[in-house]
Amino acid sequence: MKGFLEDANYSIGLLDEGATLADIIDNCIYEHTHTGKRAFYVGDLGKLVKKNTQWQNVMAPIKPFYPVKCNSTPGVLEILGTLGIGFACSNKSEMVLVQDLGISPENIIYTSPCKQASQIKYAAKTGINIMTCDSDIELKKIARSHPNAKLLLHIATEDITADEEMNMKFGTTLKNCRHLMECAKEFGIQIVGVKFHISSTCKDLQTYIHAISDARCVFDMAEEFGFKMNILDIGGGFTGSELQLEEVNHVIRPLLDVYFPKESGVNVIAEPGCYYVSSAFTLAVNIIAKKTECDKLLPSGVEQARDDEPVFTYYINDGVYGSFASKLSEKLNTTPEVHKKYKEDEPLFTSSLWGPSCDELDQIVENCLLPELSVGDWLIFANMGSGTLGEQSTFNDYQRPLIYYMMSFSDWDEMQDAGIASDTLMKNFFFVPSCIQLGSEDRFSTAA
């Protein structure tokens, strides 16, 4: 990997033993109170190192390919690249981002189910050969733009418990795999493996059993056609919980041993996204406006208060057109915490939280209990690392939150023990003593 953090325009605060994430948040809030109360993230990059150790302990030898779309901020990509992880890119910009870090084409797969021809040509030009495919139209397009491509057939999974329709929309049937193989033969393109993805909302781990068995059928089918298959991609869907990782491993391991034993030469890979980044990022937002039920009609979905208790509507400076974009398609995987101290016996009121766009879709929390808050107070959301971080949004003059990266000394030690801490890397860390004084904002932050 070339130039780890060498030309990066951000730094990582290395925390003294006594300093915590809460101290960093307090300190940033203190600074922002004087400089405009912009929303900000604190990204604990040490968590990525820990997650990787956990992955190696539980899932090795399955190699992770991190989906860049989950969080493409430079600190995340550089740490993951240094840890030797591969990358799953869904477009040219993502390919460019990871190539700029010096990641080699063998460690990049192109996974969008709907690829633009010009971007397939870009992949061809830069030696990115492995890409997913789930239809004959896509296959023909790839054959025309990248004759040396190596395809992973993306098969659909049958998760009847999933809330989302992702698996319905993308991925093909076993029957269609035969047709795709015929097309591949006709167009002279290689098929080298199978991909499936099971959403983290899947409650039934049996879905993995069906998916791996289906994958085996496709491998057998491929043999008939004379394709040499050597990759099985089991997708993402790992929540970040060690328990879930162990449960999935418990289900898939015996099957992999039977259907894809080591001697078969099949490399099993995965695309854990949320797993790595979700818990690493905490978002702090500021309340910019407040209404009580007597000021306005309640938005739909907000229940009328019991008796004559007030109901509060708070508007914060980040919303679904920014950091809470995932709220448009899924449930929010976090609850707001009030930053300021309040008494244990302080009354709690029915409240709803809205983003700054004044758009009816921009509701972040429909209904929660909070003490009465004021304009200027801060709310903290944990587990915000996966979603729009790193993407551009131009909606409604949205000001992107700043990002403050940090790492604890013990995680730093772990990186050194793993032999991945270089002098170049060290230059980008700066020491944060337990009595925190971060100094100038520029030293520490980067816009998302």
Ligand SMILES: Cc1ncc(COP(=O)(O)O)c(C=O)c1O
């Ligand atoms: C369709 C799809 N969505 C999402 C992901 C990432 O999933 P997660 O962030 O849940 O690991 C993947 C990775 O394979 C995917 O294929």
